[in-house]
Amino acid sequence: MPAPKYWREIPQRYRLEGAKCKGCGQVYFPPRLICSSCKSREFEMVNLQREGELLTYTIIRVPPSQFTDQSPYAIGIVELDRGVKILSQIVDCDLDKLEIGQRMRIEFRKIYSEGEAGIICYGYKCVPV
Amino acid sequence: MREVAIIGVGMNKWGELWYKSLRDIFTESALLAIDDAGVDHIDSMYVGCMSSGLFVGQEHLSSLLADYLGVCPIPSARIESACASGGLALRIGFLDVASGASDIVLVGGVEKMTDVPVEGATFALSTAADQEYEVYSGITFPGLYAMMAQAHMHKYGTTREQLAQVAVKNHHNGSMNPLAQFPQKVTVENVINSVMIADPLRILDCSPITDGAAAVILCPMDIAKKICKKPLVKITGSGNATDTIALHSREDITEIRSTKVAAEKAYKMADKKPEDIDLAEVHDCFTIAEICVIEALGFVEKGKGGKATEGGLTALDGKIPVNTSGGLKSKGHPVGATGIAQVCEIVKQLRGEANDRQVKNAKVGLTQNMGGSGGSSVVHIMEVV
Ligand SMILES: [Zn+2]
Numbered sequence: 001m002p003a004p005k006y007w008r009e010i011p012q013r014y015r016l017e018g019a020k021c022k023g024c025g026q027v028y029f030p031p032r033l034i035c036s037s038c039k040s041r042e043f044e045m046v047n048l049q050r051e052g053e054l055l056t057y058t059i060i061r062v063p064p065s066q067f068t069d070q071s072p073y074a075i076g077i078v079e080l081d082r083g084v085k086i087l088s089q090i091v092d093c094d095l096d097k098l099e100i101g102q103r104m105r106i107e108f109r110k111i112y113s114e115g116e117a118g119i120i121c122y123g124y125k126c127v128p129v
Numbered sequence: 130m131r132e133v134a135i136i137g138v139g140m141n142k143w144g145e146l147w148y149k150s151l152r153d154i155f156t157e158s159a160l161l162a163i164d165d166a167g168v169d170h171i172d173s174m175y176v177g178c179m180s181s182g183l184f185v186g187q188e189h190l191s192s193l194l195a196d197y198l199g200v201c202p203i204p205s206a207r208i209e210s211a212c213a214s215g216g217l218a219l220r221i222g223f224l225d226v227a228s229g230a231s232d233i234v235l236v237g238g239v240e241k242m243t244d245v246p247v248e249g250a251t252f253a254l255s256t257a258a259d260q261e262y263e264v265y266s267g268i269t270f271p272g273l274y275a276m277m278a279q280a281h282m283h284k285y286g287t288t289r290e291q292l293a294q295v296a297v298k299n300h301h302n303g304s305m306n307p308l309a310q311f312p313q314k315v316t317v318e319n320v321i322n323s324v325m326i327a328d329p330l331r332i333l334d335c336s337p338i339t340d341g342a343a344a345v346i347l348c349p350m351d352i353a354k355k356i357c358k359k360p361l362v363k364i365t366g367s368g369n370a371t372d373t374i375a376l377h378s379r380e381d382i383t384e385i386r387s388t389k390v391a392a393e394k395a396y397k398m399a400d401k402k403p404e405d406i407d408l409a410e411v412h413d414c415f416t417i418a419e420i421c422v423i424e425a426l427g428f429v430e431k432g433k434g435g436k437a438t439e440g441g442l443t444a445l446d447g448k449i450p451v452n453t454s455g456g457l458k459s460k461g462h463p464v465g466a467t468g469i470a471q472v473c474e475i476v477k478q479l480r481g482e483a484n485d486r487q488v489k490n491a492k493v494g495l496t497q498n499m500g501g502s503g504g505s506s507v508v509h510i511m512e513v514v
Contacts, residue, residue: 009261030262056283056382058275059328060267064255065248067267075268077276077377085377088266100283111265123265 006119013123014108016050018084019043029084049081051129054102059095066112078104078126092127103129130227134353135362135511137166137346138473143461144310146340151185151241152197158342158466159198159237166346167356172231173204175222177214177238178465183253185241194237204231211257212414214238215468216498216507219345220367223509226347233352237344238470240463250338254464257501259375271335271415273376273502275327278417281383282329284432287420289329291435293320295416296333296458298444303455305485310339310461320416334416339461343469345476360480366401366510368394376502383432385418387506388425388497396427399510401493403427406449406510408478408488409495410471413456419443422497423451426508445486453478453486468498468507479513 011017012030019031023040029048034041057076060067067073074090076098090098091109104126113120139161146154155176163171174195182188195205208218215238222236242250255264258273281287297317303309315333323333353361370390373379379386396402403426411426413419420434428449429437437443443451454460454474457467475494477483492513499506 012262056276056280058272058279058330059325060269060272061328062269062271062326063267064251064264064269070267073267075266075272075276077382087263087268087375087377100279112267121265125266 001114001119001121003119006121016048016106016124018046018048020046027082027084029086048084050106052078052080052104054090054098054100054104055079055085056100057090057098066114070112074098076104076126086124089125090127091125105129131229132350133223133226133347133364134350134357135345135364135472135476136348136353136357137162137168138476139163139165139345140308140343140470140473141341142308143339143341143463145243147243149340151181151187151239152193154241154340155194155237155239155342156197159235159344162235162344162346167358168233168346171200171203171233171235171346173225174198174200174235174237175206175208175218175225177208177216177218177468179209179211179214179240180253180256181241183245183256184250185244210505211500212412212464213468213498213500213505213507214465215343215470216496216509217369217468217505219468219472219509220369220507222347223364223367226349232348234347235344236347236469237342238466238468239342240465241340242338242463243340247338263375263377269327270502271330272327274415274417275330276376277382277421277502278329281417281420284383285435287435289321290317291439292329292334292416292420293317294438295413295419296320298438299413299452299456299458302445302453302486303459306455306460309455309459310337311459312455330415330417336414336457336462339463341461341463341466341470343466343473345469345472361514362476362479362511363514364509365512366395366399366508368392368398368508369506370394371505372503374501374504383421385421385425385499385503385506387503388422388499388508391506391508392426392497395508395510399512401510405493406495407491407493408450408453408475409497410454410456410474411451411497412467412499413452413458414462416458419451419456426495426497445488450488453483453488468496471496471498472509472511475511479511
């Protein structure tokens with residue numbers, strides 16, 4: 001991955017920085033330049049809540065090549081406590097025991113590593129509470 | 130706006146066509162459409178193609194395909210909206226004719242997916258999702274649709290068997306389509322015992338990787354009446370709509386809102402309701418997709434798609450036959466070509482040329498083509514006049 005492409009997303013991947021619309025209060029992750037609801041262009045930075053509820057999930061058994069060493073793994077959509085939804089891997093869990101509605105907590109983890117001399121890519125993953 | 134007719138359709142056998150190039154599979158289908166229409170020239174052309182750059186390392190299809198079709202210097206454009214590229218190309222061609230800018234327009238779709246290894250194809254397809262906030266976490270397209278399936282099963286009680294019924298029906302229809310990539314029939318047992326890809330979706334819930342193309346010829350109705358020797362098929366409704374690129378950003382992950390909105394626009398334009406539709410070709414990239422789509426099109430109430438499929442509503446002899454061609458599941462899914470192949474099937478059905486899979490008294494047909502996990506959709510309504 002080109003370094004600038006990785007670097008640009010660090011505030012979101014490492015610190016879960018979102019943007020709260022000053023017009024209507026909607027929180028966006030990642031931040032955007034204009035609110036889809038009220039069209040305001042004024043935002044303030046907020047950190048996302050670190051807990052939420054599992055809305056749906058799947059177990060990936062045929063992964064993209066950079067994830068081969070982790071397969072099979074779970075991925076889900078989690079609705080965080082201030083209403084923002086994210087997609088992330090679910091780790092440190094029993095793949096057979098996942099359930100919609102389960103409480104999840106966000107942790108900072110390694111996502112994957114690129115081959116020789118490539119960078120190690122970090123980000124957020126969820127673990128059952 | 131002028132009335133627009135479809136006067137020619139062309140499509141060749143789909144599959145793993147390692148012995149044919151992208152330019153040749155496109156040109157073959159385009160020539161079939163030109164011959165079917167009986168026209169001696171075209172005024173402009175539009176080609177749907179999702180990712181020739183990643184699949185075969187070739188961009189600039191506007192020039193390449195016009196060149197190899199021998200029609201330079203006519204205007205030509207390549208249209209991209211992921212897997213809805215073909216459907217969107219049809220809409221652009223329709224608007225070109227309707228506006229009066231062009232008379233005879235060729236609209237095609239093409240994708241050559243098997244020159245790269247499977248991982249390469251998986252990567253190219255994944256670019257239809259949000260690279261930074263979906264794909265980065267290790268999700269795949271089967272994974273995204275699997276999460277829709279899981280949520281649909283949880284919310285509405287849709288069953289594993291009902292998902293399988295979509296594949297069984299579409300492969301049954303595809304067994305009567307000589308152009309289909311996988312014309313083999315399958316049973317519910319075959320589907321639910323096939324290899325797991327992303328729970329609960331198995332390999333037989335997924336559409337395949339395919340090389341293929343398709344093309345149609347459009348012209349204004351007054352010209353069509355003079356030159357067309359076949360039953361006249363008119364495009365009476367056209368709708369296009371978008372939604373968030375990321376599945377997780379949507380309010381309801383079991384609803385394909387872009388399809389719902391595109392369909393509302395097309396119904397309104399054609400002055401038709403869901404119950405007026407005699408048959409439809411829809412985007413069954415995964416079995417769950419067809420279930421969500423027939424709900425979004427208003428063929429069934431929300432949440433009842435699985436049950437309706439099981440009850441035979443969408444079977445060849447049902448009230449609204451869906452995917453009489455075999456759908457993406459059996460016919461194949463060369464992404465950019467899919468939206469145009471759907472139109473080829475509807476035109477053949479409306480003309481009464483669909484042989485063993487002919488739907489009786491087919492007068493009004495609908496096509497629904499979508500990109501990614503539903504970030505874009507295109508719906509068309511066609512009628513025989
Ligand atoms: Zn706002």
